[in-house]
Amino acid sequence: MKKFGACFAWVEDKIVLLATLGVLCSITLSAACRYIFSYDLNGAEEVLGLFSAWMFFIGAVRASRTHNQITADILGVIFRNGVMGFLIRLTRILLGLAICSTMAWWSVEFIAWEMDNGGATPALGIPVLFGKLALFLSFFGMAGYCLRDLASLFMKR
Numbered sequence: 001m002k003k004f005g006a007c008f009a010w011v012e013d014k015i016v017l018l019a020t021l022g023v024l025c026s027i028t029l030s031a032a033c034r035y036i037f038s039y040d041l042n043g044a045e046e047v048l049g050l051f052s053a054w055m056f057f058i059g060a061v062r063a064s065r066t067h068n069q070i071t072a073d074i075l076g077v078i079f080r081n082g083v084m085g086f087l088i089r090l091t092r093i094l095l096g097l098a099i100c101s102t103m104a105w106w107s108v109e110f111i112a113w114e115m116d117n118g119g120a121t122p123a124l125g126i127p128v129l130f131g132k133l134a135l136f137l138s139f140f141g142m143a144g145y146c147l148r149d150l151a152s153l154f155m156k157r
Helices: 002-035 044-066 074-078 082-117 129-156
Strands: none
Touching: 002 044, 044 129, 074 082, 082 129
């Protein structure tokens, strides 16, 4: 199981790295074309949006894996141990699981609708589905990490 998790972590990290490089290159190329060569690069925003979606959403999955999400957990700081600490961690994980599972389900419906719709970007004709897949994968990944955290919480007890 650890090998499986390590493979997922490796894939997540590579996707985030490639998406970040894609964002960097598309912004640099667009700025160079516009300000150095006085040429407007049509469709650069579409490519930037695609890379950005993958960077943001798979980055959120990576943050869930490494427990680096932004939190404002004052009760978790006050009640670190004991029954109250356990109940607060349990509630936080269950809420996260409920939200991520609901969003994962809606993203399945959204992807199905997008496949029927068949939309594409105006300048380059990139299927809109490519950007939406990051949303779909991210909520399933985050729900999976919530399940991992839930199992880990009960194994510590």
